[in-house]
Amino acid sequence: MRTEALLLLLLAAAPATAQQEIRFGVLGLFHPKELILQPEGSQVLSVMAQDVAENQAVALNGEPGHCMIVFRAEGDRVVAGDRSAGSWTAAARDGGAAAFRLTVPGKLHRVYLGRLTIQARKGELLAVVAMDRETAVASIVAAEMVENAPMEALKAQAVATRSFLVAGPRHLDFDFCDTTHCQFLKSPPASTSRMASAVQATHGLILAYHGKQLAAMYSSRCGGQTRSLRDVGLNPGDAYPYYSVRCQWCLRHPATWQSRIGASGQPPQPGDERRRIAEARQWGWGAIPGSDFKATAEGEGWRLEGHSVGHGVGMCQFGAAGMAAAGAGFREILSHYYPNTELIEQP
Numbered sequence: 510m511r512t513e514a515l516l517l518l519l520l521a522a523a524p525a526t527a528q529q530e531i532r533f534g535v536l537g538l539f540h541p542k543e544l545i546l547q548p549e550g551s552q553v554l555s556v557m558a559q560d561v562a563e564n565q566a567v568a569l570n571g572e573p574g575h576c577m578i579v580f581r582a583e584g585d586r587v588v589a590g591d592r593s594a595g596s597w598t599a600a601a602r603d604g605g606a607a608a609f610r611l612t613v614p615g616k617l618h619r620v621y622l623g624r625l626t627i628q629a630r631k632g633e634l635l636a637v638v639a640m641d642r643e644t645a646v647a648s649i650v651a652a653e654m655v656e657n658a659p660m661e662a663l664k665a666q667a668v669a670t671r672s673f674l675v676a677g678p679r680h681l682d683f684d685f686c687d688t689t690h691c692q693f694l695k696s697p698p699a700s701t702s703r704m705a706s707a708v709q710a711t712h713g714l715i716l717a718y719h720g721k722q723l724a725a726m727y728s729s730r731c732g733g734q735t736r737s738l739r740d741v742g743l744n745p746g747d748a749y750p751y752y753s754v755r756c757q758w759c760l761r762h763p764a765t766w767q768s769r770i771g772a773s774g775q776p777p778q779p780g781d782e783r784r785r786i787a788e789a790r791q792w793g794w795g796a797i798p799g800s801d802f803k804a805t806a807e808g809e810g811w812r813l814e815g816h817s818v819g820h821g822v823g824m825c826q827f828g829a830a831g832m833a834a835a836g837a838g839f840r841e842i843l844s845h846y847y848p849n850t851e852l853i854e855q856p
């Protein structure tokens with residue numbers, strides 16, 4: 510989860526409904542002008558042009574001549590073959606979730622389980638996948654954690670991820686994006702995977718603060734001490750303030766990063782998250798990966814050296830894995846990194 514998230518954290522989120530289907534804007538990072546849609550496995554996809562007079566569904570069943578559709582953006586229209594439409598949808602034949610593969614030519618492909626809508630904005634395709642909440646949680650845990658992470662750390666991640674989703678949408682055209690701006694989302698893991706088990710074992714559990722769903726922040730490596738919102742220059746108001754807690758695993762396993770930025774004038778200030786985001790935009794996210802660092806003048810610019818990776822607010826993923834390896838359960842991990850919160854059921 511990237512730090513811009515912090516700045517938006519204090520904006521009121523719309524209340525979420527039970528049994529929700531969540532809409533993810535996917536692959537937007539690649540600014541695709543073309544996308545290839547294919548059914549996955551034995552799935553039959555029903556593809557329809559919307560907002561056109563003749564909107565006969567096209568079946569994609571993987572057989573020759575029916576194994577893929579190439580969508581192209583033309584201004585605000587989406588063209589497939591010789592047909593142009595305001596938007597296209599793809600789903601199972603009963604209109605429900607389907608397994609499909611989306612490819613950004615020359616870049617990558619991902620598999621999704623959900624209902625797809627493709628629109629175009631100024632020559633770029635906008636692909637939105639509506640998926641079941643728990644499928645989304647599993648797809649994010651699979652992207653955020655390594656498969657061999659301890660089970661209790663996977664469970665803690667699943668709860669944090671679900672809480673973030675339940676706490677409400679963060680975009681206008683869809684609910685969440687698939688990058689670290691919201692949470693990283695890839696293909697769903699196999700139903701027999703450890704990630705899927707962790708999601709199932711914590712089904713419906715979320716974090717709450719004063720009875721309200723918490724859009725739980727987390728970051729990869731805190732460097733030994735997590736940060737409160739005030740520590741990163743934000744006023745929490747009535748929202749969860751986050752707390753600065755010690756992280757033994759990071760303290761015992763310090764890792765250092767170094768970078769150089771060619772800035773003249775004032776060096777970046779550690780701890781100030783707004784400024785770090787502005788500077789990371791200018792110099793690249795790799796230039797200031799964490800908010801806790803030391804800046805030393807060097808030549809025309811500054812040499813930065815730090816221990817933390819990410820904003821350091823909320824759960825430390827590295828520390829959570831360490832606590833789990835040392836025998837802690839996911840409830841203990843969550844109450845350590847999110848003091849004064851409670852676990853509640855969100856069916």
Ligand SMILES: [Zn+2]
Nearest residue numbers: 685686690691
């Ligand atoms: Zn986002």
Ligand SMILES: [Zn+2]
Nearest residue numbers: 756759825828
């Ligand atoms: Zn840590």
